[in-house]
Amino acid sequence: MKRSRLSEALPAGLIVAVDRNSPTPLYRQLYHAYRDAITERRLRAGERLPSTRGLADELGISRLPVIDAFEQLLAEGYFEARVGVGTFVARALPGEMPAQRRAASAATGERGGKRVLARRPEALLGRGPEPWLAGRGAFRLSQPAIEHFPFRVWSTLLARQARSPKASLLHYGDPLGYLPFREAVAAYLRAARAVRCEADQVMVVSGSQQALEIAARVLLDPGSSVWVEDPGYGGARDALTMAGARLVPVPVDEDGLDVAAGIARSPRARAVHVTPSHQYPLGATLSASRRMRLLDWARASGAWILEDDYDSEYRYQSQPVAALQGLDRDARVVYIGTLSKILFPGLRVGYLVIPRDLVARFAAVRDAMDIFPPTLPQAALADFLADGHFARHLRRTRQIYRERRGVLVEALRRELGGTVEVLGDQAGMHLVAALPDGTHDRRLAERAAGAGLWAMPLSTCYLGDPRPGLVLGYGGTGVDEIRDGVRRLRRVIEED
Amino acid sequence: MKRSRLSEALPAGLIVAVDRNSPTPLYRQLYHAYRDAITERRLRAGERLPSTRGLADELGISRLPVIDAFEQLLAEGYFEARVGVGTFVARALPGEMPAQRRAASAATGERGGKRVLARRPEALLGRGPEPWLAGRGAFRLSQPAIEHFPFRVWSTLLARQARSPKASLLHYGDPLGYLPFREAVAAYLRAARAVRCEADQVMVVSGSQQALEIAARVLLDPGSSVWVEDPGYGGARDALTMAGARLVPVPVDEDGLDVAAGIARSPRARAVHVTPSHQYPLGATLSASRRMRLLDWARASGAWILEDDYDSEYRYQSQPVAALQGLDRDARVVYIGTLSKILFPGLRVGYLVIPRDLVARFAAVRDAMDIFPPTLPQAALADFLADGHFARHLRRTRQIYRERRGVLVEALRRELGGTVEVLGDQAGMHLVAALPDGTHDRRLAERAAGAGLWAMPLSTCYLGDPRPGLVLGYGGTGVDEIRDGVRRLRRVIEED
Numbered sequence: 001m002k003r004s005r006l007s008e009a010l011p012a013g014l015i016v017a018v019d020r021n022s023p024t025p026l027y028r029q030l031y032h033a034y035r036d037a038i039t040e041r042r043l044r045a046g047e048r049l050p051s052t053r054g055l056a057d058e059l060g061i062s063r064l065p066v067i068d069a070f071e072q073l074l075a076e077g078y079f080e081a082r083v084g085v086g087t088f089v090a091r092a093l094p095g096e097m098p099a100q101r102r103a104a105s106a107a108t109g110e111r112g113g114k115r116v117l118a119r120r121p122e123a124l125l126g127r128g129p130e131p132w133l134a135g136r137g138a139f140r141l142s143q144p145a146i147e148h149f150p151f152r153v154w155s156t157l158l159a160r161q162a163r164s165p166k167a168s169l170l171h172y173g174d175p176l177g178y179l180p181f182r183e184a185v186a187a188y189l190r191a192a193r194a195v196r197c198e199a200d201q202v203m204v205v206s207g208s209q210q211a212l213e214i215a216a217r218v219l220l221d222p223g224s225s226v227w228v229e230d231p232g233y234g235g236a237r238d239a240l241t242m243a244g245a246r247l248v249p250v251p252v253d254e255d256g257l258d259v260a261a262g263i264a265r266s267p268r269a270r271a272v273h274v275t276p277s278h279q280y281p282l283g284a285t286l287s288a289s290r291r292m293r294l295l296d297w298a299r300a301s302g303a304w305i306l307e308d309d310y311d312s313e314y315r316y317q318s319q320p321v322a323a324l325q326g327l328d329r330d331a332r333v334v335y336i337g338t339l340s341k342i343l344f345p346g347l348r349v350g351y352l353v354i355p356r357d358l359v360a361r362f363a364a365v366r367d368a369m370d371i372f373p374p375t376l377p378q379a380a381l382a383d384f385l386a387d388g389h390f391a392r393h394l395r396r397t398r399q400i401y402r403e404r405r406g407v408l409v410e411a412l413r414r415e416l417g418g419t420v421e422v423l424g425d426q427a428g429m430h431l432v433a434a435l436p437d438g439t440h441d442r443r444l445a446e447r448a449a450g451a452g453l454w455a456m457p458l459s460t461c462y463l464g465d466p467r468p469g470l471v472l473g474y475g476g477t478g479v480d481e482i483r484d485g486v487r488r489l490r491r492v493i494e495e496d
Numbered sequence: 497m498k499r500s501r502l503s504e505a506l507p508a509g510l511i512v513a514v515d516r517n518s519p520t521p522l523y524r525q526l527y528h529a530y531r532d533a534i535t536e537r538r539l540r541a542g543e544r545l546p547s548t549r550g551l552a553d554e555l556g557i558s559r560l561p562v563i564d565a566f567e568q569l570l571a572e573g574y575f576e577a578r579v580g581v582g583t584f585v586a587r588a589l590p591g592e593m594p595a596q597r598r599a600a601s602a603a604t605g606e607r608g609g610k611r612v613l614a615r616r617p618e619a620l621l622g623r624g625p626e627p628w629l630a631g632r633g634a635f636r637l638s639q640p641a642i643e644h645f646p647f648r649v650w651s652t653l654l655a656r657q658a659r660s661p662k663a664s665l666l667h668y669g670d671p672l673g674y675l676p677f678r679e680a681v682a683a684y685l686r687a688a689r690a691v692r693c694e695a696d697q698v699m700v701v702s703g704s705q706q707a708l709e710i711a712a713r714v715l716l717d718p719g720s721s722v723w724v725e726d727p728g729y730g731g732a733r734d735a736l737t738m739a740g741a742r743l744v745p746v747p748v749d750e751d752g753l754d755v756a757a758g759i760a761r762s763p764r765a766r767a768v769h770v771t772p773s774h775q776y777p778l779g780a781t782l783s784a785s786r787r788m789r790l791l792d793w794a795r796a797s798g799a800w801i802l803e804d805d806y807d808s809e810y811r812y813q814s815q816p817v818a819a820l821q822g823l824d825r826d827a828r829v830v831y832i833g834t835l836s837k838i839l840f841p842g843l844r845v846g847y848l849v850i851p852r853d854l855v856a857r858f859a860a861v862r863d864a865m866d867i868f869p870p871t872l873p874q875a876a877l878a879d880f881l882a883d884g885h886f887a888r889h890l891r892r893t894r895q896i897y898r899e900r901r902g903v904l905v906e907a908l909r910r911e912l913g914g915t916v917e918v919l920g921d922q923a924g925m926h927l928v929a930a931l932p933d934g935t936h937d938r939r940l941a942e943r944a945a946g947a948g949l950w951a952m953p954l955s956t957c958y959l960g961d962p963r964p965g966l967v968l969g970y971g972g973t974g975v976d977e978i979r980d981g982v983r984r985l986r987r988v989i990e991e992d
């Protein structure tokens with residue numbers, strides 16, 4: 001019985017893979033067909049292959065793609081040629097596939113072996129989908145008034161920097177960031193936030209989350225205790241958890257973090273995360289007395305203070321309160337700020353102010369994490385600050401948020417005055433509408449989401465015993481939407 | 497004896513701080529003088545303050561700035577007013593400053609207490625300054641031909657996206673990145689690298705360093721063993737070290753990572769970091785046999801493969817070798833790529849391709865690290881790929897690097913043929929000029945730096961017994977500079 005050279009050498013199933021109507025070139029189809037047959041052990045080490053001429057004839061195609069495929073397979077070591085004899089599956093290749101620990105999943109048809117993963121991220125998982133995040137309804141949090149951002153200016157500044165950039169903007173750069181931008185940030189923080197700093201202490205990061213991430217890795221060992229405000233900011237907890245920290249919830253009242261309670265619970269904590277300007281989410285300002293006690297404790301115990309100066313730019317009833325960092329005489333405060341809320345979150349630019357003796361260490365850790373921040377946006381931002389656009393935008397948005405806040409507070413009093421208590425409306429871009437004890441704020445928030453509102457339940461911010469309420473953002477919600485939103489909220493609450 | 501009201505109430509030293517010629521407004525000078533006096537305990541809780549009128553008279557200034565300063569100090573809680581009595585330093589403030597653990601440093605006048613820091617970053621420190629990095633001499637590493645990048649196009653695309661962006665580009669976004677860009681990356685990787693992926697598995701990161709950082713945190717626990725190539729890439733080691741991994745050096749030969757040696761040394765390692773396309777720094781391509789053995793081992797042992805597909809786009813003697821990821825049938829490979837070397841490093845854009853069952857976990861870890869990547873550059877990059885600029889730039893630079901590589905290899909043969917052996921010139925943007933055993937390559941590199949060259953000593957890439965040599969980049973060095981550089985290098989070697 002006559003057999004073709006091809007069928008002598010090659011399992012017939014492989015040939016089916018060649019499809020002249022496919023957009024994939026023939027040589028690649030052949031290359032993949034052979035490679036897959038070998039890696040899946042349908043062709044085994046040492047087995048003979050057809051000649052390129054024979055295979056081309058058999059397939060009814062030109063010999064060229066066959067030669068290309070064979071050359072690639074030879075070059076990559078799947079095939080080997082023996083002079084005067086022919087081409088073979090390389091003898092060096094491994095034989096049978098090893099047995100797996102676990103049977104392959106029939107569902108995916110892919111995975112078989114065990115899948116061991118890091119334990120720490122477990123804490124980040126298993127949070128149910130949060131229905132209030134589903135839409136972009138009224139009262140969405142952490143959303144600035146992007147409709148007032150000067151995008152034409154921004155576009156022009158970016159384009160100017162990108163058109164004929166200096167080489168230093170394009171190559172690997174300083175892990176601290178682009179110096180002219182850091183100088184502009186230092187000047188701004190000195191003037192506006194009474195931060196004591198020079199540009200050599202400023203590190204440009206992608207936002208407060210990365211700032212915390214870097215600070216945690218420089219300052220904390222796995223198992224280090226860290227005070228966190230309760231209620232507090234989940235993002236900070238996540239970063240600290242990923243660093244292996246043990247979180248110590250410290251209660252918050254109308255004067256901010258209860259320092260005495262922190263000392264009572266964990267006097268030897270390695271660090272504290274605190275939002276002194278506008279406590280997240282309750283909105284208190286850390287009192288002068290607490291500021292001094294916190295610094296005293298840190299000085300005496302050797303603890304680090306992570307000052308998250310979130311929302312400090314917007315304050316409506318008095319001058320902005322100066323940063324804690326400016327009071328620190330022991331270089332214990334790592335100051336964290338972000339432009340995400342002042343400009344727009346998609347920009348991804350924030351900054352750290354680092355105690356001078358720790359700068360080299362922060363730089364080394366940053367280098368190991370993501371080397372350095374993108375440079376062209378920093379150059380454009382340096383121009384944005386230098387040309388006065390930043391100060392102008394800050395003034396404009398302060399006025400806008402003041403108005404939106406006023407409308408929200410007024411509407412809440414009018415529509416829901418008997419039910420909710422307004423907390424933390426002196427500053428920032430959100431406030432808390434505290435609800436009567438016993439209210440199921442999560443269910444309420446879900447029902448509000450159904451009515452097109454983004455009202456975050458206050459209870460989700462607690463580690464300990466929660467107080468019910470709704471956290472309502474007004475930065476990204478216009479006044480008409482605010483009035484309408486409060487009316488809807490009233491209906492939702494009345495029906496609860 | 498008559499005493500002014502002021503001197504009754506206030507230590508005289510404070511008044512000196514007011515300077516009418518300073519650009520700092522008077523109210524801020526007063527505010528800071530009082531606040532500092534209080535936080536430094538020169539003024540103590542309960543002490544009486546002068547009246548605003550009395551103080552203004554005494555200082556010979558208008559009363560207005562005094563009132564402003566007092567109001568701020570009252571608002572922040574440093575002062576308290578007792579009706580009908582006067583203004584006092586708030587009684588709630590803490591008393592004496594606590595004793596410190598260690599005497600304050602006389603040199604800085606600042607720091608006193610103990611400064612406990614994380615232990616892991618110690619491994620990143622204490623590396624001396626590397627003299628070959630001082631200049632931007634010929635043969636600088638990891639530097640593409642930025643003079644050929646189409647900055648006018650890039651500027652136009654960026655400006656177009658920034659001028660009137662969609663709201664979805666500005667708000668908080670997907671931790672995986674901007675979907676249209678991820679779709680473009682997935683299509684590119686499928687076509688050019690034979691990666692098996694869809695956009696839902698692609699995560700946009702700032703480069704291979706952040707990719708490794710995220711992967712390490714998802715896959716590794718403190719103490720997990722990880723194979724690393726020896727010699728290998730220091731940046732990968734740093735990221736793994738920061739994740740608490742125990743590094744297992746595995747030797748490399750002309751077929752790349754010696755998989756059998758790795759299995760012999762650490763058969764139960766949790767993961768391996770490998771550069772299969774162009775081993776860093778020696779330049780070998782991982783052979784087909786080793787690829788299959790590596791996948792077999794990972795499948796059998798449950799290990800993860802971090803495929804760093806560094807430099808894979810540039811290959812000069814054959815078709816690019818397909819990615820390891822495409823051979824993987826057990827979803828064990830995390831694929832890492834970057835645009836830093838193809839476009840420019842200051843862009844900070846790279847990508848991960850994640851096994852589908854791990855996507856949610858990677859997203860959660862990324863969210864805790866830096867939330868999401870900047871969006872406008874991703875939108876501009878999506879356009880850059882869609883409009884064919886990326887493919888065009890890749891073709892152009894491939895030709896440029898092919899030429900530069902040819903000139904470098906030829907010059908090394910001509911000038912230093914008897915001394916150096918060229919390794920790893922089949923692909924990428926650098927090659928290794930291996931030197932005779934016993935050569936002190938670090939000293940040579942220092943002397944080369946003195947001659948204006950950036951020649952990285954090969955020995956710095958080893959954890960174990962090093963081979964001497966110089967790693968020479970040609971991506972960012974033009975042909976005339978290459979010829980001149982090799983002549984200088986010859987003189988440095990001859991004088992050694």
